[in-house]
Amino acid sequence: MVSEHASPLATLGGVDAGGQNVHVAALGAALARAGHEVDVYTRRDGRELPECVELVPGVTVVHVPAGPARPVPKDDLLPYMPAFGDLLTEHWSGDRAPDVAHAHFWMSGIATLRAAAMTGTPVAQTFHALGSVKRRHQGDKDTSPPGRIGLESSIGRRADVVVATCSDEVAELSRLGVPADHVRVVPCGVDVQHFRPGPADGTTLPRRARFRLLCIGRLVERKGIETVIDALVDLPDAELVVAGGPSADELEADAEAARLVALAAARGVRDRVHLVGRVDHGDLPALVRSADVVVATPWYEPFGIVPIEAAACGVPVVGSAVGGLLDTVQDGRTGLLVPPRDPAALASALRALLADPDRRAAFGAAARRRAVARYGWDRVAAQTELVYRTMARHAVLTKVAAG
Template identity: 30%
Template structure:
């Protein structure tokens, strides 16, 4: 691609700001995905604008990440945090903001890549008004999610309609796993184009420190069995299952255990309330002396925590893909995860870790104990995991596939 005449593309992530610190309220895997893809696409020769909604009056309107890649924050509704289920009513302002910005800057986008159903609606409106091709990534699928939710939100019907419309009208859907493609076909629509391109991870960042070095750096004893969770404090993430599984471990009292539950939380917000609920369960089960809540772990420290762990546990009730397991595996750490969604694709049970039924405390106990009881096998799982990540899940490889897809779609239109 001629770098002097770059094609301009817009990545749209209405509620997932690519420029924020990861780990806070509404800041997780989608934010990482959009940011990493945007920056890697710029390296491949694209001109990348990433659009999101402004959530703080003090935030800069434009964040330049590197040459040819920036985040643009659109003012849509109050410039404050709003839960994602309340954002839809402001999406028309996002559409107007993107059109206005493009006109002011003289941008002529060749393609839109939308992320999550809110952005899908924005993309469909832009497609209608500007005749632009769309690629879409779901990140979470309402048809699957609402199966495990007792009271779906008021936006559920609208979300399902938009998720069907984007599948049938986008130029291509990027499914991040074969499981997601199956769900789209069986639960959403038989129409529409789908290609499987997984999420990626920075295999140079994760895997940059050894098990021994990581433990020394964090001050952990070589004899400790370290069980690690990192992610949002949200009931759907299944942290309670992990805590109860550790409480029932046969190794408890025989060998030193340490449970680390990492992730940002804000008192008074939903994640802060969930953290308090988990803390009470930890206390009730007598695990306070072996459990720590380090809060948000900075990106530069995360590889050290992953590498120092004997096992990383991902007990989600639902996980369309999940970046945490591939970050753990890139660090050479086996994963015990729920056999749901994308985890069935990324984690090879008995080879890079173990998969068990979600919400099954006893099954998680047994899986964690199996790995901790056999250090040699644990090391072999970790080596297999690292190799799998190198071969299939680097951001460079993922973004190269996306770049090829964009080029094919743009050339077909020409």
């Protein structure tokens, strides 16, 4: 696996550390449990980092010295991808080439395809986010390098297989010129043993209102927390807990946190909005279970890990009808979907659900069943393994045919 900016060893919650880091770490571990040997290549962003670190038995993280040995925003990493690709070529020379390379994010695809051209390694590509979608929703605020959309189109056509994480992405890839028969849909997963129903414990905050709404994620504007704060005005019996971003003692220095606090004050709900900062992974299930509803209202979302974490805990989700949430939240069965950036629609959906405990319980039970059936990591790894086996078999047949 190649994950140039999203190391599986990273601390989650930063601007460039989120769902992709979880995906790469968990998928690698699940593949290792199935008997595979997994190397994850990520950029070395600290001088103290060793070349190789064992993540879990069977999964090794390899730090690639491409670019400066310090954190660099992912949108500034493009100039270092040729060097990254050349170093992959060195690693994969001779008989050390992997059976399959799986690139995560478009820049990883550039590096991986560069190495594959020299080593003959078949390449799977997962984008995790597409530049065309980001540009559509962020406009001038999009900080992606120029040419990203064209490069993603080229990567999608050159890779042996594109592994999309949701059905909405397939349509977007088609608009980029990637043939539908070139794409396989394999969702992201969730640890259904870690995230499971049960009582909340002492790690959660004391409740300050009759109902608790919970948002989890990076503190970036596109996550749509502003919409939830606006909706809270019409939900006087509810509090909003926001988990994510920097640690609690660093929240005051975070620009987005300050913006959300100021917005809550302007809307007259400051006493019911609680930003708690980064929450350790081990404490997340209890926090999720403390909520009556998990709210996920991004402007766009390539997949979204939080809705399936909530589902695995048996907690209903009210979310935006965008991207991966169209797959992970079954409207009227496991949760409710509303238009993005629509506080009135969100407030209406939440008001109805909070007033109906039996419906919340039914949604939560159905969500848990679906999470176990569809999104457990061992199941996701098995689906991914089928893609890999087909790719490896085709590569062998191609070499035989070539003589």
